[in-house]
Amino acid sequence: MRFTSHLITALAGICSARAWSTYVVPHIDGADDVPGLTTALANFTEDATILFDKGTTYNIWTPLIFPELTNVEVLIEGNLTYPEDIPTIQAIVASDNFPGTWCVFTFTGGDNVTLRGSEDPDWGWIDAHGQAWWNQNNQENRPHGWSFSKITNGVIRDMKLWKALTSCRPIAWNFKTSGSSNLHAFNNVILAASDNSSAFPFNTYTLCPGFSAGGTDMLFENNHIVNGDDCITVGSGTKNIHFRNSYCQGGHGLSIGSLGKNGDVADVQNILIENVTMQSTLYGARFKSWLGGNGLARNITWKDITFNDVPFPIYVTQKYANQVGENNSTDTNSTHIEDFTFQNFTGTIRDTPYVEGSCVSNPCWYYVANATGREIVIFDLYPETATNIITKDLFPKTETGAQVDVMCNATTISNDVGFECVNGPFVKTEAGH
Ligand SMILES: *[C@@H]1O[C@H](CO)[C@@H](O)[C@H](O)[C@H]1NC(C)=O
Ligand SMILES: *[C@@H]1O[C@H](CO)[C@@H](O)[C@H](O)[C@H]1NC(C)=O
Ligand SMILES: *[C@@H]1O[C@H](CO)[C@@H](O)[C@H](O)[C@H]1NC(C)=O
Ligand SMILES: *[C@@H]1O[C@H](CO)[C@@H](O)[C@H](O)[C@H]1NC(C)=O
Ligand SMILES: *[C@@H]1O[C@H](CO)[C@@H](O)[C@H](O)[C@H]1NC(C)=O
Ligand SMILES: *[C@@H]1O[C@H](CO)[C@@H](O)[C@H](O)[C@H]1NC(C)=O
Ligand SMILES: *[C@@H]1O[C@H](CO)[C@@H](O)[C@H](O)[C@H]1NC(C)=O
Ligand SMILES: *[C@@H]1O[C@H](CO)[C@@H](O)[C@H](O)[C@H]1NC(C)=O
Ligand SMILES: *[C@@H]1O[C@H](CO)[C@@H](O)[C@H](O)[C@H]1NC(C)=O
Ligand SMILES: *[C@@H]1O[C@H](CO)[C@@H](O)[C@H](O)[C@H]1NC(C)=O
Ligand SMILES: *[C@@H]1O[C@H](CO)[C@@H](O)[C@H](O)[C@H]1NC(C)=O
Ligand SMILES: *[C@@H]1O[C@H](CO)[C@@H](O)[C@H](O)[C@H]1NC(C)=O
Numbered sequence: 033m034r035f036t037s038h039l040i041t042a043l044a045g046i047c048s049a050r051a052w053s054t055y056v057v058p059h060i061d062g063a064d065d066v067p068g069l070t071t072a073l074a075n076f077t078e079d080a081t082i083l084f085d086k087g088t089t090y091n092i093w094t095p096l097i098f099p100e101l102t103n104v105e106v107l108i109e110g111n112l113t114y115p116e117d118i119p120t121i122q123a124i125v126a127s128d129n130f131p132g133t134w135c136v137f138t139f140t141g142g143d144n145v146t147l148r149g150s151e152d153p154d155w156g157w158i159d160a161h162g163q164a165w166w167n168q169n170n171q172e173n174r175p176h177g178w179s180f181s182k183i184t185n186g187v188i189r190d191m192k193l194w195k196a197l198t199s200c201r202p203i204a205w206n207f208k209t210s211g212s213s214n215l216h217a218f219n220n221v222i223l224a225a226s227d228n229s230s231a232f233p234f235n236t237y238t239l240c241p242g243f244s245a246g247g248t249d250m251l252f253e254n255n256h257i258v259n260g261d262d263c264i265t266v267g268s269g270t271k272n273i274h275f276r277n278s279y280c281q282g283g284h285g286l287s288i289g290s291l292g293k294n295g296d297v298a299d300v301q302n303i304l305i306e307n308v309t310m311q312s313t314l315y316g317a318r319f320k321s322w323l324g325g326n327g328l329a330r331n332i333t334w335k336d337i338t339f340n341d342v343p344f345p346i347y348v349t350q351k352y353a354n355q356v357g358e359n360n361s362t363d364t365n366s367t368h369i370e371d372f373t374f375q376n377f378t379g380t381i382r383d384t385p386y387v388e389g390s391c392v393s394n395p396c397w398y399y400v401a402n403a404t405g406r407e408i409v410i411f412d413l414y415p416e417t418a419t420n421i422i423t424k425d426l427f428p429k430t431e432t433g434a435q436v437d438v439m440c441n442a443t444t445i446s447n448d449v450g451f452e453c454v455n456g457p458f459v460k461t462e463a464g465h
Contacts, residue, residue, distance in 0.1 A: 054081040057090065059110075064093035077142075078102045084110040086155050091115075094124070095134050095175075101142035101183075108191070109150045112158040114175055118165065125173035134175040136160075141182035149190035149220070162195035166226045177206040180215070188217040195224065206259070210246035210267070217243065217252045224259040225282060226389075242283065246270050253277045260390065262287040263313070264305070268298040268327070275305045284390075285315030285344075288332060290352050292325015292367040300329040307336040310379075314388050314398060316345035317374055320352040321367035323414070330370040339379035343386050343405065344398070345428060346374050348421070350414035366414040374409070374423040374450075381406060383430040406430050406437045408458050409451065413444035422463055423450035 055076045057069050069082075076082055077099050084090055086109040093115045098106075114136065115121050125134050136158075139145060150156025165174055180186060186209075193206060206222050209215055222242045242257035243264045252275040257263045263280035265287045266273060280286070286305050291298035298321065310316045317334035339345045350366040383406045391397065400410060408428040411421065428436045440453035450464030 050079055052079050052081070054083055056083045056085050059085075059088045059090050063091060065090045066092060066094045066096050070096065073099060077104065079104075081105045081107055084108045084112065086110055086150065086152070089113055092136060092158075095136065095138065097135075097138045098140060098142075100140060101145045103144045104142065105146040105148060106137075107146075107148050108156050108158070109152070111155060114158075114160045116161050116164070118168070121175060122173040125175075134173070135179045136175055136177060138179045139181060139183055139186075143183070144185045145180075145183045146187040146189070147178070147180065147191065148187070149192050151190055156190065157192050157194045159194045162224060163227060167228050177208060179208045179210070180212060181208070182211040183209075183215070184213050186212050186215045188215070189219050191220045193220075193222045193224070206242050206244075206257075208244040208246065209250065210244070212247040213249050215247065215250040217250070218254050220255045222255070222257045222259060226260075242280070243275075245273050245275075248272050250274070251276075255279075257281070257283065259283045262318075263308075263310075265289070266300060266303055267291075268296060268300060270303070271299075271301045273303045275303075275308070277307050279309045279311070280313055281311040283313050285310070285313055285318040285347075286334060286337075287315070287318040287320065288329060289318075289320040289367075291321040291329060292327060293322045295324050295326060296322075298325060298327035298329060298367045301331055303332045305334045305337075308338075310337060310339040310342055310345075312341040312382075313339070314343060314390075315347050316342050316377065316379075317347070318344075319348040319369065319372070321350045321369070323351050323353040323364070323366055325367045326365055328368045328370065332369075332371070333373040333375065334377075335373065335375040337374075337377045337379075339377065339381075341380060341382045341431065343382045343388075344407070344410060345377060345379065345381060346409040346423065346426075347412075348372070348410070349412040350417060351412055366417050368417045368419070369413075369421065370419045372421045374426070376425045377408075377423075378427040379429075381408060381428055381430045381436065383432050383434060400439070402455065403439060404437045406434055407439050408436050409449075410439040411441070411445065411449065411453070412439070413441065415444050418445050420447050421445060421449055422447065424464055426450070426458075426460075426464065428458070 088110040090112050092112050246267045248271045250273050255278045258281040262284045316339045436458040438458045439455050442453040448461050448463040452459045
């Protein structure tokens with residue numbers, strides 16, 4: 033991380049005293065609080081705190097788009113509520129003059145921007161009222177997450193999302209950081225679990241990660257994410273990401289990709305994911321690239337991962353199209369992968385028959401032909417595109433006590449991957465210790 037520029041500007045700040053203003057966002061009972069705030073924002077784009085005051089529950093009934101900001105802190109000490117009436121929201125989103133998707137807060141750029149919640153357990157909650165949508169399995173025209181784009185020196189901290197809705201097309205997220213650099217995201221809580229066991233908090237069309245990391249030089253730590261999709265997903269163009277000391281429950285893993293869709297040239301480098309607990313997630317560490325894709329993903333490490341009740345602890349596919357039955361690519365390339373390390377994974381594989389809530393087809397989208405359901409690792413690699421992919425210090429058990437297996441095709445990778453590269457029992461090799 034490079035916080036040097038921060039420091040230099042901070043020192044400069046000491047010499048030139050300047051006016052700092054605080055804008056307390058006004059609230060009107062029964063009305064949308066966004067239009068008033070939007071008008072006032074023009075006066076608070078620099079050296080300002082925008083405060084959602086403690087003691088107030090604000091109505092965030094329309095998308096809030098911030099202008100470019102410099103040295104601004106958006107402080108959420110009150111509660112925020114999304115609109116509750118589903119048909120009204122859908123009608124707004126579907127209307128002709130609506131700008132596409134409903135991002136709750138959109139940051140469009142700037143420098144030194146902080147988005148901060150409250151440490152008071154009773155306040156600072158952002159209630160998306162997701163349960164009603166999940167109960168209806170309603171995925172059309174939903175509001176979704178927070179876009180923190182094109183910001184240098186950003187902070188996202190102490191944010192608390194409740195019943196977070198993330199699903200919409202073509203892409204969805206809770207916090208998305210595309211095009212930002214030098215970001216620190218910490219102490220955030222995303223709770224998007226469904227109380228209704230037959231209503232899964234998922235979108236069948238796309239992925240709705242906790243954090244969608246795009247950009248460079250980012251540190252994510254001490255985040256707590258309970259959701260129905262990727263805990264973090266790292267997209268193309270992303271470099272120097274450190275994600276650590278976090279807890280993920282119920283979602284789809286610590287994911288890179290998908291990369292290379294429709295022939296895209298991917299570029300992902302220097303990703304370190306460490307000290308994360310994966311509780312009852314579908315995947316643990318996961319990489320996916322599409323057939324027909326291009327480009328390179330290199331120097332990616334997942335280490336010190338604890339997994340409990342996870343069907344696919346380590347899963348790499350460079351043939352992602354196959355997995356979802358969309359292999360219409362006539363190109364036979366895939367994003368190249370290089371220097372991947374999976375180290376110090378301990379836990380239990382869920383090896384009993386498993387139907388995850390996101391499964392709406394038979395076979396499921398995550399079905400793997402010929403798998404035993406006891407695999408600690410599945411490497412589904414594309415020939416001549418994978419170099420130096422290594423596992424080390426894996427300590428898996430199955431929930432039933434049955435033998436642990438692996439899937440790996442030795443004609444697709446030449447280095448010692450840390451276990452015997454076969455479809456069969458998990459047997460460590462020299463590199464695996
Ligand atoms: C950055 O913003 C914070 C408020 O979030 C402020 O306290 C600090 O002074 C700003 N830094 C600079 C260099 O202006
Ligand atoms: C912005 O500030 C100016 C000068 O103080 C004031 O006249 C104007 O009403 C303010 N605009 C808003 C929307 O608050
Ligand atoms: C704020 O919202 C959270 C989540 O909906 C709720 O549990 C809490 O009671 C609310 N706080 C107050 C003071 O209403
Ligand atoms: C729970 O979800 C199911 C499936 O969407 C739905 O049929 C049922 O009505 C929901 N239960 C409640 C209490 O809303
Ligand atoms: C690992 O992360 C947990 C939080 O999930 C934290 O309590 C613990 O201190 C971290 N361990 C290290 C070695 O940083
Ligand atoms: C690999 O990535 C890590 C951080 O994730 C970084 O510290 C290291 O310098 C990178 N190594 C190379 C050879 O790029
Ligand atoms: C496959 O992708 C790699 C990595 O981008 C590229 O170097 C290579 O030229 C591509 N091969 C084909 C046949 O497109
Ligand atoms: C392996 O990871 C666990 C969980 O993060 C950690 O407690 C332990 O210290 C790590 N072991 C080594 C040898 O680093
Ligand atoms: C492949 O299928 C995807 C999804 O169905 C579609 O968007 C894309 O245009 C198709 N590509 C080709 C080359 O047919
Ligand atoms: C994907 O489809 C293409 C075109 O039909 C075919 O050449 C290729 O072998 C398929 N790939 C796999 C892994 O099945
Ligand atoms: C599954 O195993 C059968 C029998 O060994 C083999 O014919 C088939 O190609 C395998 N399928 C895949 C996708 O590996
Ligand atoms: C291993 O990969 C090679 C190259 O893609 C393929 O021809 C072969 O069928 C694969 N073997 C198995 C058992 O899947």
